[in-house]
Amino acid sequence: MERIFEVLKKPAVYYSLLIAVLAVVGGAAWAVYQTQIPPEQPINFPHNIHVGLQMQCLYCHPGAWRQASAGLPTQDKCWACHQQLKKYSDPAAIVPLEEWPVELQKLAGYVERNEPIPWVPVAIVPDHVHFNHRPHIAAELACQDCHGDMSKVTVAENPQTMNMGWCITCHQKKTVDDPEKREKLISCETCHY
Ligand code: HEC
Ligand code: HEC
Ligand code: HEC
Ligand code: HEC
Ligand code: HEC
Structure with a gap:
C-alpha cells in the first residue's frame, strides 16, 4: 500500500487521477473511491480481452504457482503473440503501425527500444509482511478469491485492501x-x- 500512496502523492499522477475520478463520480465520495482507483499504467492492458480469449492467468503470471511472487509478463512475452496476429503480420492484411490501436503502438515501442514495460504494482503488501502465493494455491484457493474477477477489468485494480x-x-x-x-x-x- 505504501508504494501506491507514494505514487498517488506525485502531483501529476494525483491530479490526473483526481480529474478522472471527478469525471466518473461527479465529485462525490472521493474519499471512499480514493483507495480503489487503479494507478495509471504505461500501457492500458485489457485483462478482459485476454482472459476472455481463455488465456490462463498462469501463462502471464507463472510465479503464482511455484513461488512467492506471481510476476508480470515482459514485453517479449506480449510480442511473441502479438507479432503473429494476422492483421499485423500477414502481408495481405497488414495494417501500418500508425493505424494500430494506440496501446499496441506503445507495446511496439517498448519492444523496439528493448525496454522493460514499467508496470505499476497494485496488489502489494508492505515489505515487513511475508506473503507467498504457493501455499495458497496449494490450498486450492483461486486467483479470484483474492484478486476478484479479472475477466471484468481492463487495467488491474485491487478489489480489496490487502x-x-x-x-x-x-x-x-x-x-x-x-x-x-x-x-x-x-x-x-x-x-x-
Ligand atoms: C497469446 C496471445 C496474446 C498475448 C500473450 C498477449 N496478447 Fe494482447 N491481444 C491478443 C489478442 C488476440 C487481442 C485481440 C485482437 C486485437 O485487438 O488485436 C489482444 C488485444 C490486446 C490489446 C487491445 C488492442 C485494441 O484493439 O485496443 C492490447 C492493448 C494488448 N492486447 C496488449 C497486450 C500486452 C501489453 C500484452 C503483454 C502483457 C499482451 N497483449 C499479450 C493476444 C495476446
Ligand atoms: C496476457 C497476459 C495476462 C494474462 C492472461 C493475465 N494477466 Fe494479470 N496482468 C498482466 C499485466 C501486463 C499486468 C500489469 C498491468 C496491470 O496491472 O494492469 C497484470 C496485472 C495483474 C494483477 C495486478 C498485479 C500487480 O502488479 O499488482 C493481478 C492481481 C493480475 N494481473 C491477476 C491476473 C489473473 C487472476 C488472471 C487470470 C484470470 C490474469 N491476471 C491474467 C497480464 C496478464
Ligand atoms: C490468498 C490470496 C491470494 C491468492 C489466492 C492469489 N493471490 Fe496474487 N497476490 C496476493 C497478495 C497478498 C499479493 C501482494 C503480494 C506482495 O506484495 O508481495 C498478490 C500479488 C499478485 C500479483 C502482483 C505481482 C507479484 O508478483 O506479486 C500478481 C500478478 C498476482 N498476485 C497474480 C495472482 C494469480 C495469477 C493468482 C492465481 C494463480 C493469484 N495471484 C492468487 C494474494 C493472492
Ligand atoms: C495472516 C497474516 C498476518 C498475521 C498473522 C499478522 N499480521 Fe500483522 N500485518 C499483516 C499485513 C498484511 C500487514 C500490512 C497491512 C496493514 O498494515 O494492515 C500487517 C501489518 C502489521 C503492522 C504494521 C501496521 C502499520 O500500520 O504499518 C504491525 C505492527 C503488525 N502487523 C503486527 C502484528 C502482530 C503483533 C501480530 C500477531 C498478533 C500480527 N501482526 C499478525 C499480516 C499479518
Ligand atoms: C482467502 C483466504 C486467505 C487470504 C485472504 C489469505 N490467506 Fe494465507 N492462507 C490461507 C490458506 C487456506 C492457507 C493454507 C493453510 C494450510 O496450510 O492448509 C494459507 C497459508 C498462509 C501462509 C503459510 C503458512 C505456513 O504453512 O507456513 C502464510 C505465510 C500466509 N498464508 C500469509 C498470508 C498473508 C500475509 C495474507 C494477507 C496478505 C494472507 N495469507 C491472506 C488462506 C488465506
Whole structure:
C-alpha cells in the first residue's frame, strides 16, 4: 500500500487521477473511491480481452504457482503473440503501425527500444509482511478469491485492501475445524519476520 500512496502523492499522477475520478463520480465520495482507483499504467492492458480469449492467468503470471511472487509478463512475452496476429503480420492484411490501436503502438515501442514495460504494482503488501502465493494455491484457493474477477477489468485494480484484518479473517475462516493450524496461521511470526 505504501508504494501506491507514494505514487498517488506525485502531483501529476494525483491530479490526473483526481480529474478522472471527478469525471466518473461527479465529485462525490472521493474519499471512499480514493483507495480503489487503479494507478495509471504505461500501457492500458485489457485483462478482459485476454482472459476472455481463455488465456490462463498462469501463462502471464507463472510465479503464482511455484513461488512467492506471481510476476508480470515482459514485453517479449506480449510480442511473441502479438507479432503473429494476422492483421499485423500477414502481408495481405497488414495494417501500418500508425493505424494500430494506440496501446499496441506503445507495446511496439517498448519492444523496439528493448525496454522493460514499467508496470505499476497494485496488489502489494508492505515489505515487513511475508506473503507467498504457493501455499495458497496449494490450498486450492483461486486467483479470484483474492484478486476478484479479472475477466471484468481492463487495467488491474485491487478489489480489496490487502490489510492484516483481511489476511487473518480468512485464516480464521479456513481453520474452524483445526485449532492447531489456526494457532499457526494467526501467529505473528507466520506473516512477520
Ligand atoms: C497469446 C496471445 C496474446 C498475448 C500473450 C498477449 N496478447 Fe494482447 N491481444 C491478443 C489478442 C488476440 C487481442 C485481440 C485482437 C486485437 O485487438 O488485436 C489482444 C488485444 C490486446 C490489446 C487491445 C488492442 C485494441 O484493439 O485496443 C492490447 C492493448 C494488448 N492486447 C496488449 C497486450 C500486452 C501489453 C500484452 C503483454 C502483457 C499482451 N497483449 C499479450 C493476444 C495476446
Ligand atoms: C496476457 C497476459 C495476462 C494474462 C492472461 C493475465 N494477466 Fe494479470 N496482468 C498482466 C499485466 C501486463 C499486468 C500489469 C498491468 C496491470 O496491472 O494492469 C497484470 C496485472 C495483474 C494483477 C495486478 C498485479 C500487480 O502488479 O499488482 C493481478 C492481481 C493480475 N494481473 C491477476 C491476473 C489473473 C487472476 C488472471 C487470470 C484470470 C490474469 N491476471 C491474467 C497480464 C496478464
Ligand atoms: C490468498 C490470496 C491470494 C491468492 C489466492 C492469489 N493471490 Fe496474487 N497476490 C496476493 C497478495 C497478498 C499479493 C501482494 C503480494 C506482495 O506484495 O508481495 C498478490 C500479488 C499478485 C500479483 C502482483 C505481482 C507479484 O508478483 O506479486 C500478481 C500478478 C498476482 N498476485 C497474480 C495472482 C494469480 C495469477 C493468482 C492465481 C494463480 C493469484 N495471484 C492468487 C494474494 C493472492
Ligand atoms: C482467502 C483466504 C486467505 C487470504 C485472504 C489469505 N490467506 Fe494465507 N492462507 C490461507 C490458506 C487456506 C492457507 C493454507 C493453510 C494450510 O496450510 O492448509 C494459507 C497459508 C498462509 C501462509 C503459510 C503458512 C505456513 O504453512 O507456513 C502464510 C505465510 C500466509 N498464508 C500469509 C498470508 C498473508 C500475509 C495474507 C494477507 C496478505 C494472507 N495469507 C491472506 C488462506 C488465506
Ligand atoms: C495472516 C497474516 C498476518 C498475521 C498473522 C499478522 N499480521 Fe500483522 N500485518 C499483516 C499485513 C498484511 C500487514 C500490512 C497491512 C496493514 O498494515 O494492515 C500487517 C501489518 C502489521 C503492522 C504494521 C501496521 C502499520 O500500520 O504499518 C504491525 C505492527 C503488525 N502487523 C503486527 C502484528 C502482530 C503483533 C501480530 C500477531 C498478533 C500480527 N501482526 C499478525 C499480516 C499479518
